[in-house]
Amino acid sequence: MVTIKDVAKATGVSPSTVSRVIADNPRISPDTKKKVRKAMKDLGYHTNISARNLVVKSTKAIGVIMPSSADKALQNPFFPEILRGIGSVTHRMKYSVTLSSGQTEEEIYEEVQRMVFGSYVDGVILLYSRLNDRVTNFLIERGFPFVIVGKPYENVNGITHVDNDNFTAGKEITEHLIDQGHEKIAFIGGSKDLFVTIDREAGYEAALQEAGHEVSDSYKIHTEFLKSGGREAVENLMSLKTPPTGIVVSDDLMSVGVLSMLEESGVKVPRDVSLVSFNNVYLSEIILPALTTVDIQIHELGAQSAKALIEKTVNKTEPVKRISIPYEIVYRDSVSRLP
Amino acid sequence: MVTIKDVAKATGVSPSTVSRVIADNPRISPDTKKKVRKAMKDLGYHTNISARNLVVKSTKAIGVIMPSSADKALQNPFFPEILRGIGSVTHRMKYSVTLSSGQTEEEIYEEVQRMVFGSYVDGVILLYSRLNDRVTNFLIERGFPFVIVGKPYENVNGITHVDNDNFTAGKEITEHLIDQGHEKIAFIGGSKDLFVTIDREAGYEAALQEAGHEVSDSYKIHTEFLKSGGREAVENLMSLKTPPTGIVVSDDLMSVGVLSMLEESGVKVPRDVSLVSFNNVYLSEIILPALTTVDIQIHELGAQSAKALIEKTVNKTEPVKRISIPYEIVYRDSVSRLP
DNA sequence: AATGTATGTGCAAACGATTTCATGAACTGG
DNA sequence: CCAGTTCATGAAATCGTTTGCACATACATT
Known part of the structure; x- marks a missing residue:
């Protein structure tokens, strides 16, 4: 694996400088930048994400929590679609998406714990909103950034969520x-x-x-x-x-x-x-x-929730938001007019 | 954030010892283990995953790559279901799942690159198999562990895949x-x-x-x-x-x-x-x-692919496998007998 | 008694980045 | 021409774990 040091050595600069050109720090001269960038390309350098995460204390990753599998419910095309919506913004922001995999409520709860305590993710999107949910409570208690797709079961004005009316x-x-x-x-x-x-x-x-x-x-x-x-x-x-x-x-x-x-x-x-x-x-x-x-507008629901979450993770003081995605009735053939 | 050092200090042992009890190393005495475990619980210790990943050079995470969105195709219930299958084993093995979020082929390719170069994941599951796919080629070239759900378009005997007949x-x-x-x-x-x-x-x-x-x-x-x-x-x-x-x-x-x-x-x-x-x-x-x-058996398709991939990531010399999931015809009402 | 082997723990060096602080060079203005 | 800035870079500390090696103690073997 080629590290920052290798690039530094190859260019005859210090590791710090390399790090700075990666961050596109304006204090680095154009010349040096060019040189370093070339070396990075030549050597095939790619920054190691664990190392970076360790020091910057952020993962640029968000967790997406699916509802506990009331079995067939998850085969609802709603989910792939909302994932696409989320993906559209995470991708643009170069975030990654970690999916929950627990099936039962208990499993999911443990998983979320690991995610937040282990610093797996910077924030969490809840794809459901259930009465008296442990996960929600946990997140609130820890003050961990999260947004709900749907309406929170309590403290509606204290939890950022994106929903339809x-x-x-x-x-x-x-x-x-x-x-x-x-x-x-x-x-x-x-x-x-x-x-x-x-x-x-x-x-x-x-x-x-x-x-x-x-x-x-x-x-x-x-x-x-x-x-x-x-x-x-x-x-x-x-x-x-x-x-x-x-x-x-x-x-x-x-x-x-x-x-x-x-x-x-x-x-x-x-x-x-x-x-x-x-x-x-x-x-x-x-x-x-x-x-x-x-x-x-499932896609938009996903996109907005990701957007709101990311804003929240980069700026902890971001105010709570209630985002309402407009809906629209589409008229097709399942209704007939009664005399 | 409470670190290993805090736990060490609280127990009067060295960080190494704490690390070893986390790993349940047999050389640590039962007494010490008990003491340390108690302290971990009391202080609310959770191991920082980036730090660990950095040194062990593994992330216990796998990437799942969805096909480029031929738009509506992703609304196929096939996807949530296979994700559930994958999740069932990753969860059991305490792995996490990172989902691709790119929409176009190009975006996905870049994403996979980030995943492998940046050490985001230990391996990758491809949820599609397309003629002459860049991503596949890239993975092969890099010798990065991956499995395909479906049949590889070439080198069928050289790529671990799980498929139906x-x-x-x-x-x-x-x-x-x-x-x-x-x-x-x-x-x-x-x-x-x-x-x-x-x-x-x-x-x-x-x-x-x-x-x-x-x-x-x-x-x-x-x-x-x-x-x-x-x-x-x-x-x-x-x-x-x-x-x-x-x-x-x-x-x-x-x-x-x-x-x-x-x-x-x-x-x-x-x-x-x-x-x-x-x-x-x-x-x-x-x-x-x-x-x-x-x-x-979509669920099984997912589960087996995750299983095979994880085996592959822990043991680089694991032989290539072709896993065939049995299918079964289920007879319902869409067929009638002709005279 | 001397040697050898377990046993339990600690020291310190990694891992690969980022970032604070310091420093020398070059430039500015009076 | 000198003091004060600005600019570009480097040295070194740090993030939280893991792990190879060393070490001390205790026990077993002859």
Whole structure:
């Protein structure tokens, strides 16, 4: 391995000088710079990152924490997409991304501990926001820089996070259904512990209330993921005395599951029931019917969170921010107008 | 930050001793160990990873390189799943995972360079295998440990890789179609540069040939991803004088696109045409019809590649391996028997 | 009793960078 | 021409660990 000393020797300058040309220190003469740079290239020098990290006490790396694997949930295309978003800025800033690999909550917790105590990373992005989360608490307690994608479960004004206005999005998308003449509208969402679900559902309710339509518990389903339990729930829903004519689903992937169940029971979308959802994942435009869904700009969510985190790590006094990524409803073919 | 010296001071031993109890060196007496461990706990000591890396010249980290983003392709659930697989073993071995974040081929190449030259990682997993890939060449040239998920484009016996037997899988799944009475079978795949596509397609052809059925170029479609171009191709395919009765699609996600196009043109699956594909991503069981697909065990693919890579990094003389993950066809509802 | 071998620990030199401080040379202005 | 700056560079300390070697003590062997 070729070190700074080798380059120094080869150029006849001191190691300090080499270090300075690497940092592009203005006090080094252009001549020397040229010479040193050439030597670096010739010898194939690359700075050793551990050595540098050791002295500068920073790693230029951020940790990305995935939710504990509620199994299939991680197959959600949301994740690769948000990783791309994060990557787009980390790459530009020459940061690297360390991914969590724990599966259970406990494993993840240990991992985050290692990351922060061992100085693996300068900051952390949490890809979930769960009620009463150990990891979050730990990070706060240690005063370690982190940002949440989604809404923190408490201390909303004390934690930098990037989110959509899920309440309003939920409200708007169900208003769309209402505009199309629907009154009986159901909601199918994921875990009630997740803030996304909570917010979107609240928006859904608000829209109904505002329009003076009934909001009934029998119209609301919460299912971790749609295998066994989900199927029955959907069947029950559609065999109510007055089944809904519209459904708000809290996630595109979930929507394709719901779609299948419906069609399987002979219910056609959008002919018999209209369906709207969230995320605007690629999937939602290649499925039939293409989904009317709210585009939450996953990529941007990722990019902004990385940006905010990096700012935070370089400047510890950076103020707390609440970043709201605008959403946009994209109208496709899963909704029909009621007479 | 509490260092080894602090612990040493607190216990009245030398730093070396502390270091040795961390390593659980047998030459340290049980008493001392106990004492030191207590102090570490009390003071909240955690070893600084940069410092250690610097001297042991290893990072216990592996790099995972995603393919350059042929855009939507990365939204394939294949990726989160393989990351989970990798994570399952890295976590167990206390390794960390650094994700590539470059989008273009060029960016990725630079990134890999940084990773290896800067000693960011001990080894690298390539999540793709492309014809004449710069990154691969670079890794070989440098003699840097890496494994490929998929089949290397050359020097197959010189590069450790973990793969399915995609040829046989392709053959078997089309034989299933043939068994069900199909003779006119088409193939829809992704880029011809990707080895998965090539192998699966070759298997498809072999099956047809062996059965004495026609294999025609007009039955083969290659589409980067299924937006505009794909749609026409599929339409053309189905409006041939003798349209296929069965289709082999090289990827589940692609299948849902194909499915939609077909249904949109009034072609029902499996009534009018049967469809089989690959991967067995969660999606394929929640869509309607549920897909008959070959389960390639993505998770295992990831786990084995991580395992092989780690072995390789700890033991440089570890022999080259070709690891073949068994696949299994899972029969669902997208195929119908022809009279 | 003399020699040899375990056993447990400490000293000090790495590892490869960055950075503070010092220094000599060259320049500036009066 | 001298004092005061500015400029370009070097010496050496430092970051937190690991590890080869030395050393002292205790024990076993003849």
